[in-house]
Amino acid sequence: MAREKGDLLQGTLSLLILKSLMLQDLHGYGIARWIEDVTRGSLLIEEGSLYPALRRIEDRAWVTSSWSVSDTGRRIRVYKLTRSGRTHLRADATEWLTFARAVTSVLQQEPSLA
Amino acid sequence: MAREKGDLLQGTLSLLILKSLMLQDLHGYGIARWIEDVTRGSLLIEEGSLYPALRRIEDRAWVTSSWSVSDTGRRIRVYKLTRSGRTHLRADATEWLTFARAVTSVLQQEPSLA
DNA sequence: GATCATACCTTGCAAGACTATGCCTAGCGT
DNA sequence: ACGCTAGGCATAGTCTTGCAAGGTATGATC
Numbered sequence: 001m002a003r004e005k006g007d008l009l010q011g012t013l014s015l016l017i018l019k020s021l022m023l024q025d026l027h028g029y030g031i032a033r034w035i036e037d038v039t040r041g042s043l044l045i046e047e048g049s050l051y052p053a054l055r056r057i058e059d060r061a062w063v064t065s066s067w068s069v070s071d072t073g074r075r076i077r078v079y080k081l082t083r084s085g086r087t088h089l090r091a092d093a094t095e096w097l098t099f100a101r102a103v104t105s106v107l108q109q110e111p112s113l114a
Numbered sequence: 115m116a117r118e119k120g121d122l123l124q125g126t127l128s129l130l131i132l133k134s135l136m137l138q139d140l141h142g143y144g145i146a147r148w149i150e151d152v153t154r155g156s157l158l159i160e161e162g163s164l165y166p167a168l169r170r171i172e173d174r175a176w177v178t179s180s181w182s183v184s185d186t187g188r189r190i191r192v193y194k195l196t197r198s199g200r201t202h203l204r205a206d207a208t209e210w211l212t213f214a215r216a217v218t219s220v221l222q223q224e225p226s227l228a
Numbered sequence: 229g230a231t232c233a234t235a236c237c238t239t240g241c242a243a244g245a246c247t248a249t250g251c252c253t254a255g256c257g258t
Numbered sequence: 259a260c261g262c263t264a265g266g267c268a269t270a271g272t273c274t275t276g277c278a279a280g281g282t283a284t285g286a287t288c
Contacts (some may be wrong), residue, residue: 008213010124039216099122100214102153111137163276
């Protein structure tokens with residue numbers, strides 16, 4: 001009974017994460033906040049999705065992480081995009097955009113007059 | 115090691131199938147052909163994805179199916195969109211479009227001047 | 229009679245997102 | 259002093275889904 005509400009993110013989450021890190025180094029919580037902010041709340045990142053995704057992304061060497069301390073004195077794990085992450089992001093983003101255009105065009109098909 | 119090539123379809127396949135049936139009744143093979151045609155080959159539907167997806171969709175009563183015979187004399191299973199399938203398609207399509215716009219807007223973010 | 233396109237189907241796997249849960253700390257109100 | 263909320267990280271288990279790989283069968287074409 002999934003895909004009732006969220007779950008649209010399938011396959012897009014890592015792309016969004018990489019994009020957020022393209023603009024600035026961030027910690028996990030900050031990534032989620034950033035995405036929710038720029039989409040004005042229409043994309044909500046669950047922590048149970050986020051942290052495993054960050055693991056996978058780090059395993060693939062698209063980001064590196066290091067412990068740090070936030071402004072408010074909390075310990076945070078800060079992620080930084082690697083060069084290969086940057087490359088990958090570029091490729092992945094265009095691929096996704098192409099895909100989205102294809103799907104959109106299908107959805108806009110109208111009955112032919114045949 | 116997935117998501118290397120395809121696998122973009124995640125969560126979109128049933129939407130595309132429903133859309134194809136919105137315009138005309140089709141059999142499985144015909145659905146795949148139609149989608150590949152209207153996207154000029156950029157969306158390829160694997161049979162191993164298609165038939166299971168059709169099963170799920172029929173289980174949810176979004177389509178009904180019946181055996182028939184094609185123009186060339188082959189036995190085919192023809193799918194027809196139900197009323198609830200139509201309703202669902204409408205909701206799902208707008209939801210997906212909204213989602214895609216959100217993702218696109220994220221991907222187009224540029225560094226702020228802060 | 230071989231080969232291709234058409235047409236259907238299933239099993240088993242891998243990936244990924246979500247739910248639920250847990251842990252910890254800073255800051256604030258009372 | 260106490261509780262609450264927000265910030266912060268993390269995992270285990272579940273569920274859905276797409277795909278690869280395999281199988282069956284028939285009409286058309288050469």
